[in-house]
Amino acid sequence: MNNVAQNTDLRDCVAQRGARRHLAGLSSESTLLYNSQTGAVVLCCGIVFKVSSLPGLVSLSLQSSTLWLYIVMSAVDLVCLAATVFFAYSGADVLLSRSSGFVYRAFNALTCAYFTVKGYVYFVYAVIFLTVDLFVGIAPYIVVLVLAVPVIYLGVKGLRTVARCCEIFALLLLGIIVVNLCFLKTDADFGRNLPVFSVAPGEFLERGLRFGMWLGDLFPLMFAGIRRKKLPWIGISAGVSYSLVVIVAALAVAMYGNALPYVYNMLIRIAGFNRLSMEIGRLEWAALFVVIVMAVLGLALLFHGASESSFRAFGSALPARLLFSAAITVGVLVVPTPQDVVEFSKSDFGYVMFALAAAIAVYLFAAGTYARKKGRRSAEEERPFPEEPAENDVTSSVESEAACSSLPQEKEISADGTSSKGGCV
Amino acid sequence: MKKSSGFRRTLHDRFFGTKWAVLLLASVLLVFFAQTVDNKSLTQSAIVIGLGIDRTDDAFTVSTQSVVITGGAGESQSSQSYAVHTADGRTISEALDKISQKMGLLVSLSHCNVLVLSQEALRSDHALLFAPLTGTYALPEQAVVVASADTPSKVLSARTATTVASPYYIQASLLQNLGGDGLTPVTVKDFLAHSLSRSGAVCLPYVEISEMPDQPQTPDGESEGVSEFFLNKNLVVCKDSSFVIGEELAQAANLFNRRDTLGKLSPVLPTGEAVEFRVIDVRQSKKADGMSVKCKIEIAVSFMEAQNVANGGKFTPSSQVVSAAAKELEKEISDNLAECYRLSVERNADFLRLQNEVYKKAGRELPEDCLADISFGCEVKVTVKESD
Numbered sequence: 001m002n003n004v005a006q007n008t009d010l011r012d013c014v015a016q017r018g019a020r021r022h023l024a025g026l027s028s029e030s031t032l033l034y035n036s037q038t039g040a041v042v043l044c045c046g047i048v049f050k051v052s053s054l055p056g057l058v059s060l061s062l063q064s065s066t067l068w069l070y071i072v073m074s075a076v077d078l079v080c081l082a083a084t085v086f087f088a089y090s091g092a093d094v095l096l097s098r099s100s101g102f103v104y105r106a107f108n109a110l111t112c113a114y115f116t117v118k119g120y121v122y123f124v125y126a127v128i129f130l131t132v133d134l135f136v137g138i139a140p141y142i143v144v145l146v147l148a149v150p151v152i153y154l155g156v157k158g159l160r161t162v163a164r165c166c167e168i169f170a171l172l173l174l175g176i177i178v179v180n181l182c183f184l185k186t187d188a189d190f191g192r193n194l195p196v197f198s199v200a201p202g203e204f205l206e207r208g209l210r211f212g213m214w215l216g217d218l219f220p221l222m223f224a225g226i227r228r229k230k231l232p233w234i235g236i237s238a239g240v241s242y243s244l245v246v247i248v249a250a251l252a253v254a255m256y257g258n259a260l261p262y263v264y265n266m267l268i269r270i271a272g273f274n275r276l277s278m279e280i281g282r283l284e285w286a287a288l289f290v291v292i293v294m295a296v297l298g299l300a301l302l303f304h305g306a307s308e309s310s311f312r313a314f315g316s317a318l319p320a321r322l323l324f325s326a327a328i329t330v331g332v333l334v335v336p337t338p339q340d341v342v343e344f345s346k347s348d349f350g351y352v353m354f355a356l357a358a359a360i361a362v363y364l365f366a367a368g369t370y371a372r373k374k375g376r377r378s379a380e381e382e383r384p385f386p387e388e389p390a391e392n393d394v395t396s397s398v399e400s401e402a403a404c405s406s407l408p409q410e411k412e413i414s415a416d417g418t419s420s421k422g423g424c425v
Numbered sequence: 426m427k428k429s430s431g432f433r434r435t436l437h438d439r440f441f442g443t444k445w446a447v448l449l450l451a452s453v454l455l456v457f458f459a460q461t462v463d464n465k466s467l468t469q470s471a472i473v474i475g476l477g478i479d480r481t482d483d484a485f486t487v488s489t490q491s492v493v494i495t496g497g498a499g500e501s502q503s504s505q506s507y508a509v510h511t512a513d514g515r516t517i518s519e520a521l522d523k524i525s526q527k528m529g530l531l532v533s534l535s536h537c538n539v540l541v542l543s544q545e546a547l548r549s550d551h552a553l554l555f556a557p558l559t560g561t562y563a564l565p566e567q568a569v570v571v572a573s574a575d576t577p578s579k580v581l582s583a584r585t586a587t588t589v590a591s592p593y594y595i596q597a598s599l600l601q602n603l604g605g606d607g608l609t610p611v612t613v614k615d616f617l618a619h620s621l622s623r624s625g626a627v628c629l630p631y632v633e634i635s636e637m638p639d640q641p642q643t644p645d646g647e648s649e650g651v652s653e654f655f656l657n658k659n660l661v662v663c664k665d666s667s668f669v670i671g672e673e674l675a676q677a678a679n680l681f682n683r684r685d686t687l688g689k690l691s692p693v694l695p696t697g698e699a700v701e702f703r704v705i706d707v708r709q710s711k712k713a714d715g716m717s718v719k720c721k722i723e724i725a726v727s728f729m730e731a732q733n734v735a736n737g738g739k740f741t742p743s744s745q746v747v748s749a750a751a752k753e754l755e756k757e758i759s760d761n762l763a764e765c766y767r768l769s770v771e772r773n774a775d776f777l778r779l780q781n782e783v784y785k786k787a788g789r790e791l792p793e794d795c796l797a798d799i800s801f802g803c804e805v806k807v808t809v810k811e812s813d
Contacts, residue, residue, distance in 0.1 A: 132560065149450075186567075187615050187683070191781075192622075195788035259617035262556065273567055273614075 031159045031308070032225045039237030040166035041159075042081065044173060045301040046218045047241045048294035050074075052265045053125045054214055055252040057346060059260035061207040064198040066260070069208040070249035073215065074242045080216045080361045085234055087222045087364040092371035097312060105313045107363055112309035112320050114356055115220060119302040120327040121213060123147070124341040126295045127332055129265040141333055148329050150296045155303025156321065159224055162300050169297070170237075173290050177244060177267070180287060181251075186273040188254035210346050212354020217298060219360055220305025267291055299328070471530035474507075475592030476564070477541040477577020480549060484513045487520035488541075488578035489532060490590055507590045509582040518557050534562040539592035540570045540613065541577040541632065547662050551620045555613060566614040569599050572629045572660035572667070583634050583652040586641045591654070598656055599630060608656060608675060609683045623784045623791075624775035626663040628670070628678050630656050663774035670768070677761035680707055680722060681777055681803070690726060692754040697733050700750035702726035705810060713782040716795070720803045722758070726751070727810050742809035751807040758805045766801045777801070 033041070050070075058066045087093070096104040123144075130143045154162050197204055226234075252266045255273075263269050271287030303324050310320030335341055477488035488511040510527050514520030525532045546554065558564040573580045581591055588594045599610035611619075611629055619627040633655040640648045659675035661668055670678070679686045690702045706725040711718060728747050731740050740747055762777075769775055779799045784791050 187612070187618075187685070191785050192618075194785035198789055200789070255618070256614065257618040258621035259552075259614065262552065262559070262617065269566065272565065 031223050032227070033160060033163050034227050034233075035229055036231075036233040037160075037163040037167050038085070038221060038224060038226055039233035040170035041163050041221060041297075041301065042218060042234060042237040043170050043241045044166040044294055045162070045298040046077075046081070046238075047245050048291060048298050049122055049125060049217070050214055050245050051248040052267050052291055052295075053129055054211070055249055055266045056261050056263040057342070058208075058211060058249075059253065059256075059258070061210070061346070062199065062204065063258060064193055064195060064253065065204055065208075066253050067193045067246070067250045068196050069204070069211070070246055072208065073211065074245055076357075077215050077217075078238060078242060080357055081218050081221075081238055083361040083364040083368070084219055084222045085226070087368040088224045088226050090368035090371040091375060092364075092367040093223060093312075095371045095374065096367060104367075107360075108309040108313035110356070111219065111360060112306050112313055114216075114353075114360070115302045115306035115309060116320065116324050116327055118213065118217070118353075119299055119306065119324055120331055121341055121345045122295070122299060122302070123151075123328040124332055124335065124338045126292075126299070128338050128342065129268075129291075132264060140338075144329055144332050147292075147296060147299075148325070151299040151303055151328060152321075152325050154296070154300035155307065155324070159220070159301070159304050159308075162297060162304060166297055169293055173294060174240070176286050176290050180267075180271045180274065180283065181247070183274040183276060183283075184251075184270060185275040186255055188251065189257070190250060190254040192257045193250055193253050209354050210348070210350035212350045212352075212357060213345050215354060215357035216360060217302075219357075219364075220301050220308065222364055223305070223308040265291060469531060470533045471525070471528050473532060473534050473537045474590060475539045475541065475581045475595075476534060476537050476558070477543075477573075477581050478517065478546040478554070479543040479577050480545040481513075484515055485517050485520050485546070486511060486513050486576075486578070487517055487524065488576075488581050489521075489524055490581040490592055491528070491530075491532070493528075493530070509578060511578045516557070517554070518561065521562065532562070534558060534564040537564055537592075538568050538596045540564070540568050541573050541580045541595075542570060542629075543573060543577055544660065544667050546577075547572060547629075547660075547667055551617060555617060559613060564613065567612050569596065569610040570613055570616045570629055571595060571599070571611075571632050571656075572662070573632045575632075575634060580632055580634060583654070584648075584650055585654065586637065586648075586651050594654055595632065595656070598654075608659070608688065609679050609686050619778070620662070622778070622781055624778040624780045626661060626769075626774045626776040626778070628659040628661055628675065628682070628776050631658040631660040631669055632656055633658070661769075661772070661774050661776045663772075663776070666772065666774065668772060668774070670765075673757070673761050674765050674768070677758050678765050678776055680704075680724065680758060681709065681720065681762055681765070684708065689729070690724075690754055692750045692757055694746070694749055694753055698746055698750070699732045700747060701729040701731075702750070702754065702807075702809070703729050711782050713786045715787075716783060716798050717800045717802070718779045718782050720801075722803065722805045724754075724758075724805065724807045725810055726754075726807060742811060747809055751809050754807050755805045758807075759803055762803045762805075763801075770797050773797075 055066060055070075058069055062069055126147060127140055127143050130147075131138055131140055135143075154165065199207065248266055248270070251270065252260055252263070255269075256263060265287075267290060268284050268287040271283045274283050276283070303321070306320040306324050307317035311317040332338070471489070471491040471493065473489045473491045475490040477490075479486040479488075488509055490507060490509045493506045493508055508528070510524045512520045512523035512527065514523060521532050540558075555564075559566060583591045585591055585594050588597070599608070608630055611627060616627055616629070619625075634652045635655070637651050637653050640651055642648070657672040657675070659670050659678065661670055676686075676688070676690070684707055686707050687704050690704060691699060692702075693699045704724060704726055708723045709720060711720045728740060728742055731746055731750070734740075734746055742748075765777055766779075769777055769779075773794070773796060775781075775796045779801060780791070780796055783795070783799055
């Protein structure tokens, strides 16, 4: 190949990073995913907090406009996901890591804090709906310890472990949600989603943007190296996931109307109203399984994102791991009333989180575009003649090179300096 | 340095590579924490099947009918008994705690499917009334809510001839459509959804009981104190007041509001012929245009029987008597809906939910309490289909 020089250069970078990652305790294989696995992550980690606690909170502020805010926010979140995937495919991570620029390090410091704060608030939500809505009277420390152990374990194991878990559970979780929706039997008036603007448009935005914290749950995927399969799994999964989000939001308002603020977890309530409830009892346990598994996976993804960001910003994942672990254990237990955290998440803090999500998305697009342009220019300079595309490679040559460069794990350098499995395609 | 990092790496791999150790740790944690949770066994719980709430000026009177299971795991025989307990409290939780103390068992509402409320209790803030029940005590949101003429404790403790406990009767009548003539159940969720809507009014099934004129016979002789239940009327509950509407108006209001209204409709022709129809399907289309609401109700019914007909014989849906009865039924329902509208304006209780319809179109500009400004028109079409 005539881009050997560049690949060698990148491999050197990868090798350096690989060694550093070992020192940091980060497995260099942990971020390599197939797009089908990435799709599973999108489903399992990207929607759980939007379909469980959020409908009630939004309804309290926006009544019948809840669905419309969901549609707007889902569109914004899809843009965030697109930016994340674009960045991951572009190979910008390796490029920017190699340059070790201040901007990229500052960006990662910011995302590290962003993921940690999100993880903390989400964890508090999980504790609230488990202790207030489901297992009333149970001591919060039990929930904290039972949930925190798998979150920390999965987060430390890395993105690939999270993705494999998602791959195992995705169809099951989707199946349970769909079955619950199919067997739903309740009085629902979809007209309750009208009028579109139960408040003035300006007020709609003012109140709606306070829910900016629920955006960008999938930003940690920016550190993934994604291998493409033939089917566009990420697109399919994103379509299914965000359709589910919008359907659940529409259904929540249709079922509850202005009583929706009293619902702590919409998925579990949906499972309670089923055609078989008189025969076999309420099937809330099935939804409980969905919510807990998805919450653990979503939080583990944020944990991983914080670790990766910390590694790029400070050269070590340890600070983020310690901080995140402390936040979801000690931090949750020392809060006198968890509801204060809920109120805080809906305050002006929501605007900050919205702005951060938008800024991160813009940065990812810009960095991705820069990396692709640079990759294309390098390829043109070093490749005087057109080259036959590699067999079984469905991406363009530039994309494959970029994708390859984003996969620091393809040539793993173990601690003793020898190469192990994997290799650039 | 290299040695140190290698050691750390090995430690890292050993810890996180040994999944079984982690699984074992998780299992130990779960077993340990399971011991810290004070789970009550079934024999320590009072499984409440019916809950009643009444209210005086400064206290709630809460009644529970619970199944008490005697005999535990491993014992060859176990039996069930039904007991009604009543207690007063400044709050519902306090009253339920007192009931727990009286019974010596922990009250559990997670299997309670019937909630009986007195008119006084319904004057409380509805959200505050239900919040502790669905939250702390896990009352299912699909539990049916009924209002009672008598005190809820009397309704719960009433003996029926056919079932062992009155909540089972109410549940069967409303949830399984066994006895309701065009009446529909209202669940806890629906009650709150309607109560907190723009219209703010709900029609609740209204339970009346009276002693059976002919008491059932048992091997020990004639029973005493066995009651009959009547669920034909509705109690209209709105923000400030509540009032009872009769069977015909309740039927019409439910046909207007609900698609799952089933039961029987019995028009009587001016010439005296009585025809019985069974409701198969109800479809409504409501349109708001400014401050006017137009509605079209299509009711599919099956013909069941005709009485007092001069020329007997076999009747079909196209028979003249049946067609005339269908027309009469359309007129009856239209008239009843007009009466419902008149009554709702007069009592300022929007139980036809007209403000909800106008609000969907008019939006936030719609003034509060504008029922009197809304005009209403309804067209009813009854289609008779072949009976099964």
